[in-house]
Amino acid sequence: MESVKNIRNKASMDRETLTKIFSLISTIVISVVFCAMNPSFLGTKNITNLLRDMSPVLVMACGEAYVLMLGSIDLSTGTVASCAAVMMTVLLQSVGAWAYPIVILYGVFAGTMNGVLHTKLGVPSFIATLSTQAIWQSAAYLLSGGQPLSLLPAAWPLVNWAKVNVLDCIPLLFLAALVVLLIYSFVSRYTGIGRTVKSVGSNERATWLMGQNVHGAKILAFMFSGLGAAIGGIFFAVKAKSGIPTVGVQYNMLGIAAAVLGGVQMTGGKGSIFMTLLGALLITIIQNGMNVVGVDGLWQQIIFGALLLAAIFMNSDKDHKGLIVK
Amino acid sequence: MERKLLMTIRGVTKQYPGTLALNNIDMDVYGGEVLGLIGENGAGKSTLMKIMIGAETATSGTLEMHGKPYAPHTPIEAMKLGVGMVFQEQSLIMNLTVAQNIYIGREEQYVKHALVDTRRMNEDAQKVLQGLEITNIKSGTRVNRLDFADRQMVEIAKVFDSVGASEGEGSIILLDEPTSVLSEKEIQQLFRHVRRLCTRGNAVIFVSHKLDEVMEIADRICVFKDGCKVDEMPNENLDEGILYEKMVGKTASGExxxxxxxxxxxxxxxxxxxxxxxxxxxxxxxxxxxxxxxxxxxxxxxxxxxxxxxxxxxxxxxxxxxxxxxxxxxxxxxxxxxxxxxxxxxxxxxxxxxxxxxxxxxxxxxxxxxxxxxxxxxxxxxxxxxxxxxxxxxxxxxxxxxxxxxxxxxxxxxxxxxxxxxxxxxxxxxxxxxxxxxxxxxxxxxxxxxxxxxxxxxxxxxxxxxxxxxxxxxxxxxxxxxxxxxxxxxxxxxxxxxxxxxxxxxxxx
CATH class of the missing domain: 3.40.50.300 (P-loop containing nucleotide triphosphate hydrolases)
Incomplete structure (x- = not known):
């Protein structure tokens, strides 16, 4: 007779593997379904589209994944992205290519601010980022005058790279997102501070007593989240040649969902940044596919929500230990 | 004095894949005695205790309590049958009060018009504490305000009271490493409570790594090694050396x-x-x-x-x-x-x-x-x-x-x-x-x-x-x-x- 404990261990191991392959399997299954319903889903043209749509989700998700890894949450990525998109549109017309580094610095600043509020002032991340989320939303409205801004044709040469496809089907935009993902993933796996982020999520007290820089790691995670959001905002702006002050809002939750689908646990300490790629892919496929096969727009969110629930259920901590999001 | 048999354990074996945690254990627990359990980590004493409180089930073998078959499936069931355990790692809920912790899961008795009568509960909890001569803890205090040693005393009070509910027949209380955070004075206090409990016909099973404490409090000592009970002896003319030798199978050197x-x-x-x-x-x-x-x-x-x-x-x-x-x-x-x-x-x-x-x-x-x-x-x-x-x-x-x-x-x-x-x-x-x-x-x-x-x-x-x-x-x-x-x-x-x-x-x- 097998012991209860061991059966549990086995079950939890199976669940871990399941979680890992869940995104992959569902990606394949859903792709096959969509393809059967409309073969043009896997056509070159649609794949290009899909990868382009996926780029902002991916950069925002891998930033968010850092914060989730801590066991915290960042609710401000959406409005940081919106604000970045508006800033981008305004700055491209006034300072030209300098807009890129300036907006990137803005992302670093916005993220670091969240991190400092959370660590130094001891504000729970949920509240701190909820507050800054409101601040950046207003800033986006003020900058744009409350309306969508279009990029004037004079500045188009600076954003035309977003239209370039490598090998005729892979958008340069997606490659840029992939570079961000690889850098984030590298930092998480191969640097001390990156590893500290993960161990803080598992056991903050022990990490502190082990002599690791806990505050630094937390600030880094929030900084990366802000940076990812700002890059996402840049992508929105160059893709659409416009700055819409609400463009990023729904992407906040999509980013969280993508990270969780990629296996990052909301209680922290588990998962990998790189797997966010799969989560972002799955989310984009569902969204894109539903359009391709012509799912009624009013039904889309119901299907989307149900799929998300299933994924998060697979991923949740069923041992009922440490369920609270910090 | 005739000792009343509370629990008999016969041929209990616990097989985990790869390891035999308990091998054919026979043990009797009598009312009015303190039974010391010693053994290295992994010797099987924790497994035996888990079986006794229903957290694990034995692969084979039987347990009897008061002459009736005893096979609880959960610690709560075990508690109702008169077996409770004070855990080594504390199981109190930090943001509840002492009284709420003591009566957790048993609040029905204080429900009046669908609400919990906090005052009556606090008063009763205070009585429980007083019964154990714990005077420095107020029952209305939140547990996270207490220091570690006080929390341990609350934990002990909680279990004492929970199994005491079925008193008269004789209950069994398991103490797993209860003294590791207590000061010398508190340990002596704990020992007094343990002895008082025993005089009322209850049995206490005391598990500790500290051989001197086991020798001080126990009437009888069972030694476990590699899942077997290697010896059982009355606590007379023992010294740490003898016990150590039986536990690890080699003599304790002065080194x-x-x-x-x-x-x-x-x-x-x-x-x-x-x-x-x-x-x-x-x-x-x-x-x-x-x-x-x-x-x-x-x-x-x-x-x-x-x-x-x-x-x-x-x-x-x-x-x-x-x-x-x-x-x-x-x-x-x-x-x-x-x-x-x-x-x-x-x-x-x-x-x-x-x-x-x-x-x-x-x-x-x-x-x-x-x-x-x-x-x-x-x-x-x-x-x-x-x-x-x-x-x-x-x-x-x-x-x-x-x-x-x-x-x-x-x-x-x-x-x-x-x-x-x-x-x-x-x-x-x-x-x-x-x-x-x-x-x-x-x-x-x-x-x-x-x-x-x-x-x-x-x-x-x-x-x-x-x-x-x-x-x-x-x-x-x-x-x-x-x-x-x-x-x-x-x-x-x-x-x-x-x-x-x-x-x-x-x-x-």
Missing amino acids: YYHVARQRVPEQDVVLELRKLCKRGYFADVDLQLHKGEILGICGVVGSGKEDLCAVICGDEDPTGGEILVRGQSQRFASPSQARKAASILSVPRERRVEGIIGELSAYENICMSNFDGVRQNGVISDKLAKVQAEKYVQELSIKLPSVNQRVGRLSGGNAQKVVFARILASGCDILILDHPTRGVDVGAKTEIYSIIRDIADQGKSLIVLGDTLDETIGLSNRVAVMKDGEITKMFDAPPDGKPEQVDIVKYMM
């Missing part, structure tokens, strides 16, 4: 603490405290730690020794005074700064929550205090980390299937050795060991003592807060005694002239 390996420390002072204060905890502490020295600090819970160590390792801030490391005045805002700037690192007391990251593998844990040691071309290499871990697994003879094993799944002794591996890998040379052998079985203890000697041999300096007074004296070159936040006495403890416990206790109380 328990490897005293012969104690070395004379060098003259260089690596750490000096000058008038160090933390308001409300300790004041004006002057202390010098030499290179290669093991300095023990003794004191009761609340004497300030823990807080002193927390300040030295950067976990807490001092309110005054100076810390000099190798002659230079230093201040650290975090353990991270203490480690990097002064090469100070601690082995924390609460291993599971402070010393290890249970989710991570052994090799990841071992490199956590020094990533520089496992870098290749500037980036952290898992390969190097594994090689490093393999080295320490060999050196410290850590028992694990592979270095990829999650540390959370290791036994106390092995998890503690992983902590020591991490400390060694950190390269730090001032080490604060806060209860380095807490919850570690006897066999692993001597190995850890040997590791501590090795560390001193490397010219590193250690401050040790021992789990027992004996341990502190046995290990140390010098022993500082703290009382009410001050150092009251400094003893020299050379190998041939260790101070007597009684002398030290005089300065502690």
Whole structure:
């Protein structure tokens, strides 16, 4: 007779593997379904589209994944992205290519601010980022005058790279997102501070007593989240040649969902940044596919929500230990 | 006096895949007695207790309680049948009051008009506490306001009351390592409660690593080894040596603490405290730690020794005074700064929550205090980390299937050795060991003592807060005694002239 404990261990191991392959399997299954319903889903043209749509989700998700890894949450990525998109549109017309580094610095600043509020002032991340989320939303409205801004044709040469496809089907935009993902993933796996982020999520007290820089790691995670959001905002702006002050809002939750689908646990300490790629892919496929096969727009969110629930259920901590999001 | 048989255990076997945790155990528990259970970690005593409280089921064998078959499926069921357990790791809910904790799951009796009558519950809880002569705890206090020792007393009160509900027939209370956080005075108090319970026809099963305590309280002692009950004897004419021999199957040498390996420390002072204060905890502490020295600090819970160590390792801030490391005045805002700037690192007391990251593998844990040691071309290499871990697994003879094993799944002794591996890998040379052998079985203890000697041999300096007074004296070159936040006495403890416990206790109380 097998012991209860061991059966549990086995079950939890199976669940871990399941979680890992869940995104992959569902990606394949859903792709096959969509393809059967409309073969043009896997056509070159649609794949290009899909990868382009996926780029902002991916950069925002891998930033968010850092914060989730801590066991915290960042609710401000959406409005940081919106604000970045508006800033981008305004700055491209006034300072030209300098807009890129300036907006990137803005992302670093916005993220670091969240991190400092959370660590130094001891504000729970949920509240701190909820507050800054409101601040950046207003800033986006003020900058744009409350309306969508279009990029004037004079500045188009600076954003035309977003239209370039490598090998005729892979958008340069997606490659840029992939570079961000690889850098984030590298930092998480191969640097001390990156590893500290993960161990803080598992056991903050022990990490502190082990002599690791806990505050630094937390600030880094929030900084990366802000940076990812700002890059996402840049992508929105160059893709659409416009700055819409609400463009990023729904992407906040999509980013969280993508990270969780990629296996990052909301209680922290588990998962990998790189797997966010799969989560972002799955989310984009569902969204894109539903359009391709012509799912009624009013039904889309119901299907989307149900799929998300299933994924998060697979991923949740069923041992009922440490369920609270910090 | 005729003893009433409460529980009989016959042929209980527990088979885990790969290991036989319990092998054909027969045991009787009589009303009115304290039964001591001793054995190394993994000897099977925890498994037996888990079966007794319904947290595990036996593979084969039977249990009877009051002559009726007894097979509870949950601890709550067991409690209703009169068997309760005080857990080693506390199970109180921190943000509830003492009374709410005592009556948790049993609130129905206080429900009036669909609401809980808090006042009546508090009054009853106070009576329960008074019944145990616990007068310093108010039943309306939230548990997180109490210190660790008080929480333990609440825990004990809770179980005493829960099983007492079925009193008259005789209940069984299991105490698993109940004294590890209690001061000497509280231990004596606990022992009084235990004896009083027994005179009412209840039985207490007392499990502890501290053989002297078991010998003091138990009427009968059962020794477990490798899943078998190797001996059962009345507590008469026993000494620690005999028990130790039965537990580990070899004689306990006087060399328990490897005293012969104690070395004379060098003259260089690596750490000096000058008038160090933390308001409300300790004041004006002057202390010098030499290179290669093991300095023990003794004191009761609340004497300030823990807080002193927390300040030295950067976990807490001092309110005054100076810390000099190798002659230079230093201040650290975090353990991270203490480690990097002064090469100070601690082995924390609460291993599971402070010393290890249970989710991570052994090799990841071992490199956590020094990533520089496992870098290749500037980036952290898992390969190097594994090689490093393999080295320490060999050196410290850590028992694990592979270095990829999650540390959370290791036994106390092995998890503690992983902590020591991490400390060694950190390269730090001032080490604060806060209860380095807490919850570690006897066999692993001597190995850890040997590791501590090795560390001193490397010219590193250690401050040790021992789990027992004996341990502190046995290990140390010098022993500082703290009382009410001050150092009251400094003893020299050379190998041939260790101070007597009684002398030290005089300065502690």
